[in-house]
Amino acid sequence: MKKLINDPRAVVDESVDGFGRAHADLVTVHIDPLFITRKQAPKPGKVGLVSGGGSGHEPLHAGYVGFGMLDAAVPGAVFTSPTPDQIIPATVAANSGAGVVHIVKNYTGDVLNFETAAEMAQAEGVDVRTVLVNDDVAVEDSLYTAGRRGVGGTVLVEKIAGAAAERGDDLDAVTAIGRRVNENVRTMGVALSACTVPHAGVPSFELGDDEIEIGIGIHGEPGRHRIPMENADGITDRLLAPILADLSPAPGDKVLLFVNGMGGTPASELYIVYRHAVGVLEAAGLVVERSLVGNYITALEMQGASISVLRLDDEMTALWDAPVHTPALRWGV
Amino acid sequence: MKKLINDPRAVVDESVDGFGRAHADLVTVHIDPLFITRKQAPKPGKVGLVSGGGSGHEPLHAGYVGFGMLDAAVPGAVFTSPTPDQIIPATVAANSGAGVVHIVKNYTGDVLNFETAAEMAQAEGVDVRTVLVNDDVAVEDSLYTAGRRGVGGTVLVEKIAGAAAERGDDLDAVTAIGRRVNENVRTMGVALSACTVPHAGVPSFELGDDEIEIGIGIHGEPGRHRIPMENADGITDRLLAPILADLSPAPGDKVLLFVNGMGGTPASELYIVYRHAVGVLEAAGLVVERSLVGNYITALEMQGASISVLRLDDEMTALWDAPVHTPALRWGV
Amino acid sequence: MAGLGTDWAVAWLRRSAAVVAEHRVELIELDRAIGDGDHGENMDRGYTAILARLDETPPATPGAAFKLAAMTLMSKVGGAAGPLYGTAFLRAATAVGEAGTLDSGLVAAALAAARDGVVARGKAESGDKTMVDAWTPAVDAAAAAAASGAEPSAVLGAAADAAEAGAVATDPLIARKGRASYLAERAIGHRDPGAASSALILRAAADAASDAASGAPSGAAA
Amino acid sequence: MAGLGTDWAVAWLRRSAAVVAEHRVELIELDRAIGDGDHGENMDRGYTAILARLDETPPATPGAAFKLAAMTLMSKVGGAAGPLYGTAFLRAATAVGEAGTLDSGLVAAALAAARDGVVARGKAESGDKTMVDAWTPAVDAAAAAAASGAEPSAVLGAAADAAEAGAVATDPLIARKGRASYLAERAIGHRDPGAASSALILRAAADAASDAASGAPSGAAA
Numbered sequence A, B: 001m002k003k004l005i006n007d008p009r010a011v012v013d014e015s016v017d018g019f020g021r022a023h024a025d026l027v028t029v030h031i032d033p034l035f036i037t038r039k040q041a042p043k044p045g046k047v048g049l050v051s052g053g054g055s056g057h058e059p060l061h062a063g064y065v066g067f068g069m070l071d072a073a074v075p076g077a078v079f080t081s082p083t084p085d086q087i088i089p090a091t092v093a094a095n096s097g098a099g100v101v102h103i104v105k106n107y108t109g110d111v112l113n114f115e116t117a118a119e120m121a122q123a124e125g126v127d128v129r130t131v132l133v134n135d136d137v138a139v140e141d142s143l144y145t146a147g148r149r150g151v152g153g154t155v156l157v158e159k160i161a162g163a164a165a166e167r168g169d170d171l172d173a174v175t176a177i178g179r180r181v182n183e184n185v186r187t188m189g190v191a192l193s194a195c196t197v198p199h200a201g202v203p204s205f206e207l208g209d210d211e212i213e214i215g216i217g218i219h220g221e222p223g224r225h226r227i228p229m230e231n232a233d234g235i236t237d238r239l240l241a242p243i244l245a246d247l248s249p250a251p252g253d254k255v256l257l258f259v260n261g262m263g264g265t266p267a268s269e270l271y272i273v274y275r276h277a278v279g280v281l282e283a284a285g286l287v288v289e290r291s292l293v294g295n296y297i298t299a300l301e302m303q304g305a306s307i308s309v310l311r312l313d314d315e316m317t318a319l320w321d322a323p324v325h326t327p328a329l330r331w332g333v
Numbered sequence C, D: 001m002a003g004l005g006t007d008w009a010v011a012w013l014r015r016s017a018a019v020v021a022e023h024r025v026e027l028i029e030l031d032r033a034i035g036d037g038d039h040g041e042n043m044d045r046g047y048t049a050i051l052a053r054l055d056e057t058p059p060a061t062p063g064a065a066f067k068l069a070a071m072t073l074m075s076k077v078g079g080a081a082g083p084l085y086g087t088a089f090l091r092a093a094t095a096v097g098e099a100g101t102l103d104s105g106l107v108a109a110a111l112a113a114a115r116d117g118v119v120a121r122g123k124a125e126s127g128d129k130t131m132v133d134a135w136t137p138a139v140d141a142a143a144a145a146a147a148s149g150a151e152p153s154a155v156l157g158a159a160a161d162a163a164e165a166g167a168v169a170t171d172p173l174i175a176r177k178g179r180a181s182y183l184a185e186r187a188i189g190h191r192d193p194g195a196a197s198s199a200l201i202l203r204a205a206a207d208a209a210s211d212a213a214s215g216a217p218s219g220a221a222a
């Protein structure tokens, strides 16, 4: 294992510390328990947005703390959900009296820890709602599993719900729009290589020189199918097919196309995937109204990508376009 | 070799095509010969900025085409400088009558091809100046080599010269500020792994499981020293020492600290490097006034990083802060 | 019939910490195969923190020791295992109340309460390939042993035996909860990491009890 | 004494294309060792384009063939090699002018002009571990052969022999120009890729000339 780290157990603390210094104009890092809040206090009366999860998915979530997106982010250990003693003070800090929305990716650990924290914050007088993100179509049979995972769609939920909160929507409205985004987004990923969790020191799974994992998650957990390597267009087809089957958009629908890098994929390859994905969506009669291409929710240095398709309505598009100013996403300001 | 590509020889064409589609609001892709121009025509009378070089360093250069930065970018084959027949029309397209600045990284291929193109564009009536970027302190002895390479500093030259052109500086002034940035920036890189050029199909060099290359360039060319793996703080010290020795800043100097990922390095690791680098610079009495952390000039999927330190003056800081709106760098707009 | 006191409870936690540290890599490997490779690290971080807190604020009753463990695991482990083990210890603490020593019946009741806590939080059923598959046989064996009049240490011994068998029995299962559920058939042939860590912890409880019964110094590492 | 005509010039370019394609991986490997691994790919791309243009607009004189090669290599190769080879062929075209056939003196003069073009553009000296180290011995050998009254095909044979020896002689050198210069001592023991491709191309010139002399079909691949 070769990584630009010092003590494997200090990776999260040191990285968040560096992040806080690099973006001191935007965020404040609180230590022990560890969480990150917006530097500029949000407008009084604004609904607070808190998200969090295991580390190793940077820029998610701390990179999205700032104007028009999150009020606080709670990083756990690498690939391990954070604990209630972190989530509770983050929730309290994000509450200006209008209540707080937890944006939680659907993993047992995240769900259980946020659930506990929400109960306890509620007991401290904070009105907490939860938007559960479960957009990963790789998990086919949700009756007999922990349910679909929250992956790429999380970024879109955070952006759009964040814009709704910023414009002054109330707790019910922000929760509703967050859920609406989740209901309209589907994601599927592929891994060309595994990633190595610092404290484990060995790759999280083994892939042959000519194998890829279709339906990979963002934790280096194995995917659903292992197949021989294919070219980018073929892989893109394989990712889009279950997305479109599940979302079943109608011809003429407007969509946001999000091609996400897993951390170790050159931008040039993401654009090759994007290129073919646009073609497939257009051939299906869809209108690609908005796009996002880059490393926005990663799995350490994994090589691979995910594709998310979000069916837009006019309100979502307007909220997507609304100004945002965070370390990792910025426009209009 | 596992990559999200189709035909290895179509990598640049397909990737630029996808890039053009994803950023159709900002750029226009011209094919055969291949170059990229700004969508929104620059103000008449504005000095044009053109850069280019081998592909594989994305987002450099096409990602920096847009308001406040480049007017045109010219991508070569992967790690191969572009040819005059591409550079000439890009130069003509960028010329609004006020002349054009070529920002050229100091590699024999880039220099020769841009030189030829400049002569020929000049013959077609375009006033062309060249800013040569050679910030890489890894190349020690420039008398007996092709000279220092242009690396991370290129991004800073493009941003700051781009802002000068955007505010209306004339050809001499834009050239001068570009050169001033180059004179005040030093960079040094490290590779933890090699990268694989698509058409070559094998890694550009072999590194042992416990070896790293200090002084790596951005083409997968070998670095200057190969040493056993060290921790992030130790590596950061090794990169900063020659930078500071060569730049010899005075205590109290204001600097911009740029920690750049080579393509396959997680953001968390870049922040760990950033954290220690800030400490070293502050201990040297420097004031870290501005920062940039992320993948801005890469070498395909190489794991590694580079550190650039730019000694700022007030004008450079103001131009750095000026609004920019490109696919890869955006603020203030 | 010797009841198990605070010394035992503390010894159990210390011994668990040692055992978890010793098996850290093994638990990571199990989780790497069908999860995300952090279970050993998570548990080790949690129990290391327990050791520190035991030194800071030594508990006065077994119930207080369980509560200390619950709060520490909840706040230091994260992931799925943190809230599950946290809830388990919290329910166990409630089950034993203020009791200074635990007889066989109370030991069995504490284990049952712990298991119920895991089920209440995680909603897993037996056969879902989770830690419940170690706990439920352990609870059943403990209840049977207590009903037949066994000593507390024998009750824990029976629980540990059953937990170990239960962990082994997760090998052929398809997971229906937790991360391993994403793998469907591909989880077959792998042991559930949480079931494995549960067996280790229950064995530590039994070993701490035998040491206490045989008068060995409490708190000795395995 | 048979001069070399347009047929020979075209045959040279076609044969070069075949040889470069055949040695593509070898040139990539050489460049991978001390450069950036693209030289074989760059040259192959350039000569493949030359083949296409030869079909589109067959040149009428050797000079026109050289000019076609110059423009194509300049616009398709990129990197350092593109402008260097482009300039070489451009200067060679100028040196031979409108001549319909090239005698030994003109062949030697064309090679000298090509070499001078490389030096003018790249500013490398002999011993800098560049393609100049193949060209300069080739130019000297060609001049000597022409002065001693050798046939054009023998002039090219002498040039090719010298270029091959010159390429081999780059092995022990430290590079002072191009990418390999960044390596300092670490370039020792590796052959310069541009010198190697130059030797291949000059050998192709000689082979095309022997074929022409022996009446073999022009344009045959090696």
Ligand SMILES: Nc1ncnc2c1ncn2[C@@H]1O[C@H](COP(=O)(O)OP(=O)(O)O)[C@@H](O)[C@H]1O
Pocket: A079, A080, A081, A108, A109, A110, C031, C035, C036, C037, C038, C039, C042, C078, C079, C080, C081, C082, C084, C118, C121, C122, C123, C124, C129, C130, C131, C132, C177, C178, C179, C192, C193, C194, C195
């Ligand atoms: N719903 C559940 N009910 C009971 N146990 C569960 C449940 N989900 C997961 N587990 C247990 O948690 C273990 C994984 O713990 P850990 O690796 O620490 O957390 P994570 O899965 O969040 O990485 C599994 O091996 C399993 O025994």
Ligand SMILES: Nc1ncnc2c1ncn2[C@@H]1O[C@H](COP(=O)(O)OP(=O)(O)O)[C@@H](O)[C@H]1O
Pocket: B079, B080, B081, B108, B109, B110, D031, D035, D036, D037, D038, D039, D042, D078, D079, D080, D081, D082, D084, D118, D121, D122, D123, D124, D129, D130, D131, D132, D177, D178, D179, D192, D193, D194, D195
């Ligand atoms: N200044 C120079 N003068 C002469 N030849 C040079 C010079 N610089 C580089 N070369 C030649 O170019 C070759 C490399 O070509 P190529 O790999 O195609 O370009 P690049 O170095 O841009 O990747 C070298 O092996 C060397 O022979």
Ligand SMILES: [Mg+2]
Pocket: A054, A079, A080, A081, A109, C036, C038, C079, C080
């Ligand atoms: Mg985990």
Ligand SMILES: [Mg+2]
Pocket: B054, B079, B080, B081, B109, D036, D038, D079, D080
């Ligand atoms: Mg090159």
Ligand SMILES: [Mg+2]
Pocket: C031, C035, C036, C037, C038, C039, C079
């Ligand atoms: Mg786990």
Ligand SMILES: [Mg+2]
Pocket: D031, D035, D036, D037, D038, D039, D079, D179
């Ligand atoms: Mg090369």
